[in-house]
Amino acid sequence: MAAVERREEPAERPLVPRERPRSYYGLPIVRRPAWTWEVPLYFFTGGTAGALAAVSILARWSGQHRMGRSARRMALAGALVSPALLISDLGRPARFLNMLRVLRPTSPMSLGSWTLAGFGTALGMAEAADLAGLPVAVTGTMEGAAGILGPILANYTAVLLGDTANPTWRGGRHLLPFVFSGSSLAAAGGALCLAGPGEGRAASRRMVVVGTALEQAAFLAMESQLGPLAEPYRTGRGGRLAQAHRRASWAGALLVLAGRRSPLLQRLGGALALGSSALLRQAVYRAGFQAADDPAYLVESQES
Amino acid sequence: MGFFTDSSVCIGCKACEVACKEWNEVPDLKPAWSGNSYDNTLRLGANSWRHVAFVERVRQDDAAGVRWLMSSDVCKHCTRAACLEVCPTGAIFRSEFGTVVVQDDVCNGCGYCVVACPFGVIERREDDGRAFKCTLCYDRLKVGEQPACAKACPTASIQFGPVEELREAAQARLEQVRGQPGGEEARLYGADEGDGVGGFGAFFLLLDRPEVYGLPPRPEYRRRDVVTMWGAASVAAWLLVGGLAGALRWRR
Numbered sequence: 001m002a003a004v005e006r007r008e009e010p011a012e013r014p015l016v017p018r019e020r021p022r023s024y025y026g027l028p029i030v031r032r033p034a035w036t037w038e039v040p041l042y043f044f045t046g047g048t049a050g051a052l053a054a055v056s057i058l059a060r061w062s063g064q065h066r067m068g069r070s071a072r073r074m075a076l077a078g079a080l081v082s083p084a085l086l087i088s089d090l091g092r093p094a095r096f097l098n099m100l101r102v103l104r105p106t107s108p109m110s111l112g113s114w115t116l117a118g119f120g121t122a123l124g125m126a127e128a129a130d131l132a133g134l135p136v137a138v139t140g141t142m143e144g145a146a147g148i149l150g151p152i153l154a155n156y157t158a159v160l161l162g163d164t165a166n167p168t169w170r171g172g173r174h175l176l177p178f179v180f181s182g183s184s185l186a187a188a189g190g191a192l193c194l195a196g197p198g199e200g201r202a203a204s205r206r207m208v209v210v211g212t213a214l215e216q217a218a219f220l221a222m223e224s225q226l227g228p229l230a231e232p233y234r235t236g237r238g239g240r241l242a243q244a245h246r247r248a249s250w251a252g253a254l255l256v257l258a259g260r261r262s263p264l265l266q267r268l269g270g271a272l273a274l275g276s277s278a279l280l281r282q283a284v285y286r287a288g289f290q291a292a293d294d295p296a297y298l299v300e301s302q303e304s
Numbered sequence: 305m306g307f308f309t310d311s312s313v314c315i316g317c318k319a320c321e322v323a324c325k326e327w328n329e330v331p332d333l334k335p336a337w338s339g340n341s342y343d344n345t346l347r348l349g350a351n352s353w354r355h356v357a358f359v360e361r362v363r364q365d366d367a368a369g370v371r372w373l374m375s376s377d378v379c380k381h382c383t384r385a386a387c388l389e390v391c392p393t394g395a396i397f398r399s400e401f402g403t404v405v406v407q408d409d410v411c412n413g414c415g416y417c418v419v420a421c422p423f424g425v426i427e428r429r430e431d432d433g434r435a436f437k438c439t440l441c442y443d444r445l446k447v448g449e450q451p452a453c454a455k456a457c458p459t460a461s462i463q464f465g466p467v468e469e470l471r472e473a474a475q476a477r478l479e480q481v482r483g484q485p486g487g488e489e490a491r492l493y494g495a496d497e498g499d500g501v502g503g504f505g506a507f508f509l510l511l512d513r514p515e516v517y518g519l520p521p522r523p524e525y526r527r528r529d530v531v532t533m534w535g536a537a538s539v540a541a542w543l544l545v546g547g548l549a550g551a552l553r554w555r556r
Contacts, residue, residue, distance in 0.1 A: 023515055024515070024516065027518055028424060029515075029519070029520050030419070030422065030423070031419060031421065031424040031427060033418065034418045034419075034428040062553070064552065089415075090412050091411075091412065091413015091414070091432070091433025093412075095410075095411075098411075098412045099392055104389075106527055106530055108533075109390060109414060113392055151542075154544055155537050155544070158533075158540075159534060159537050163390060164416075165386065165422040166419055173529070173533050174532065177540035178540045180540070181541065182543075184544060185544050188548070189551070203551045203552045211547060292419075292424075298520055299521060302520055302523075
């Protein structure tokens with residue numbers, strides 16, 4: 001039986017496939033990021049610090065001073081860690097000041113570097129003014145400046161990713177800022193649930209819930225807009241991270257709600273909200289690798 | 305000034321790859337057999353500024369023969385260059401010859417150009433940290449010489465000159481090739497100013513679809529995209545502030 005089948009095969013089989021190739025030996029067309037682990041972590045620390053800075057000034061205006069100061073100090077911690085992460089990612093860290101050599105409006109990274117520099121300076125000055133016992137107006141002005149830059153810091157990183165040739169990042173460029181905004185809002189609430197003052201507990205819980213809702217809705221909208229380009233969010237490492245993010249995010253919101261009378265549950269929920277925000281940035285970052293590595297995504301997105 | 309690479313006369317000798325490496329002191333690649341026809345360079349990158357692609361195809365209508373396509377790829381020196389627009393240090397600039405060049409004494413290796421390039425050309429050199437790509441032999445152009453690859457090409461597959469003149473020559477060549485067997489799918493790639501990147505400073509005559517050679521079918525970079533993205537980000541930022549204010553029960 002086997003011998004008969006073998007006889008029916010052509011004497012020579014072509015070494016190259018007959019069908020029209022859709023890529024060059026399956027090799028990637030666009031490049032995956034050259035960035036290292038610091039970058040997605042910075043997306044998280046910068047985003048959370050940005051939202052916390054906005055909390056600080058809004059809390060001051062609404063007379064919740066302990067809440068405001070607590071948020072400002074956490075934001076300052078984020079503003080100190082963030083540049084360190086970014087500098088250590090550079091191929092030539094000693095040249096980090098070249099980031100402020102020009103201001104280029106077409107480069108989200110250039111605008112972001114200036115935003116981060118201004119943000120950190122304003123927060124540092126606010127803290128110094130507060131510690132030195134300068135008039136409240138000085139502290140308030142500096143907090144206000146950081147509070148304006150903060151929300152930009154929270155989601156310019158989505159613009160940065162959208163302004164690339166990566167098909168999945170580029171395809172989601174108009175909705176990713178909403179995902180990042182929601183996630184930063186939830187993370188700020190999470191940080192305050194975890195370590196904020198008692199007076200702001202109810203507000204912190206609401207931040208987690210509102211942020212989670214915004215982020216999840218925006219993520220769903222982005223996935224549906226992406227269509228086949230959303231696959232990197234469903235398979236492989238990007239998919240696993242996205243799922244872990246989704247679970248942590250919902251669990252955090254539920255625990256925070258359940259923790260109205262239990263400080264322990266509230267802290268746990270806050271930690272989950274923070275962790276889910278970090279996971280989100282990892283998921284988006286990793287999905288970009290998958291989208292770059294398989295040329296089919298790019299070719300299909302450019303053919304239609 | 306720019307390149308016209310006519311792949312219909314490329315013989316796959318890789319003289320361009322060698323000449324480029326020699327002149328520009330581009331580091332070597334670790335030798336490895338890829339199994340992809342005669343191509344062991346695989347793609348453009350920090351350490352390969354010219355790359356000769358070898359495509360093997362059995363044609364549907366002609367079971368007897370294998371069609372062998374060769375094409376020497378290079379940085380496209382886009383009219384609207386994404387790498388240049390996103391570079392936060394100003395290390396990437398447009399030269400007096402209209403080419404796109406990285407200043408290696410300014411680049412701090414942020415890696416943004418790497419993900420921005422629609423062709424995956426520019427890359428961060430691992431042991432060095434900075435980004436590198438074809439300079440279109442900026443130093444040679446400055447003294448009135450032609451780029452090393454074009455000079456070394458034995459079949460004039462790589463032609464160097466003013467882009468306008470090259471485009472006219474390319475159009476004429478395209479009509480010639482189309483009339484010949486195997487030229488049915490011939491096309492110019494990157495010769496149109498109306499394309500997604502405003503035309504390439506280094507464009508090509510291909511005998512098949514771009515993706516067959518590892519090139520994106522419709523590369524795109526538009527400045528107005530960044531404007532609409534910032535618009536979306538502003539709305540998202542206001543939503544964030546609104547969410548916070550609501551959560552804090554803040555009223556004026």
